[in-house]
Amino acid sequence: MSVESFTKLKEIESLNRARTLQLKAKLDQEDRLTKLLKRREEALTQSNQLKQDLIKAQDLMSEIEKKIKLYSTQKQNLQDLGGSDEKIHSYTTQIEDLENQGLQELSQIEGIEKELSETKTFLVGLDHTMKDIESEVNSEIDKINHEISTLDLRIKLLQDELPSDFKALLMKISSKNLAHGPFTRIDQGSCYFCRFKISRLEESEIDMLKNLKTCPQCSRIFLPYGA
Numbered sequence: 661m662s663v664e665s666f667t668k669l670k671e672i673e674s675l676n677r678a679r680t681l682q683l684k685a686k687l688d689q690e691d692r693l694t695k696l697l698k699r700r701e702e703a704l705t706q707s708n709q710l711k712q713d714l715i716k717a718q719d720l721m722s723e724i725e726k727k728i729k730l731y732s733t734q735k736q737n738l739q740d741l742g743g744s745d746e747k748i749h750s751y752t753t754q755i756e757d758l759e760n761q762g763l764q765e766l767s768q769i770e771g772i773e774k775e776l777s778e779t780k781t782f783l784v785g786l787d788h789t790m791k792d793i794e795s796e797v798n799s800e801i802d803k804i805n806h807e808i809s810t811l812d813l814r815i816k817l818l819q820d821e822l823p824s825d826f827k828a829l830l831m832k833i834s835s836k837n838l839a840h841g842p843f844t845r846i847d848q849g850s851c852y853f854c855r856f857k858i859s860r861l862e863e864s865e866i867d868m869l870k871n872l873k874t875c876p877q878c879s880r881i882f883l884p885y886g887a
């Protein structure tokens with residue numbers, strides 16, 4: 661009777677493991693979408709920054725244009741009025757400097773526009789990828805959820821087949837939600853998980869007599885050797 665119950669516990673243990681793997685697979689699937697969403701957000705932030713940079717560069721460019729126009733007019737006036745060569749030359753130099761600044765600003769604007777267009781292309785591609793991945797992820801998650809409910813059902817059926825003392829103990833220890841589940845084994849005279857030392861007497865009660873016992877330290881249920 662007790663050997664059979666331990667066989668069921670062992671089966672529950674392996675179903676629990678399969679369930680944990682399914683939950684992990686579900687997280688991995690969800691993670692695929694989260695990662696893409698994060699990349700999308702980054703690209704949008706970058707695109708907004710580029711748009712601001714572009715406006716700034718265009719404003720600067722228009723300032724330069726205005727100055728060139730103003731200085732050119734002033735230079736022309738001086739020339740018409742026969743002003744000093746020195747002053748005329750100073751305007752010429754300033755206009756040349758502004759024209760050089762303008763060239764630099766133009767190549768800056770070109771660079772920003774190129775980057776903006778690349779970001780836009782990236783975002784369009786990403787949206788397509790996200791749609792594909794999203795439907796893939798949703799279908800995977802549906803499969804996983806189905807698998808989990810099948811496992812839950814099998815676990816529940818096995819639990820209901822257990823004698824009441826086994827079932828009560830399993831429910832109690834399971835409710836603690838221990839990492840790696842509610843079961844342990846004796847491994848070289850100690851609890852496999854928490855390394856609590858188990859006496860020879862207790863070891864034989866568990867492994868040979870198949871008594872239902874829990875680890876005094878971590879409270880996991882001992883599955884006998886070869887159960």
Ligand SMILES: [Zn+2]
Pocket residue numbers: 844851852853854855856875876877878879880
């Ligand atoms: Zn333990």
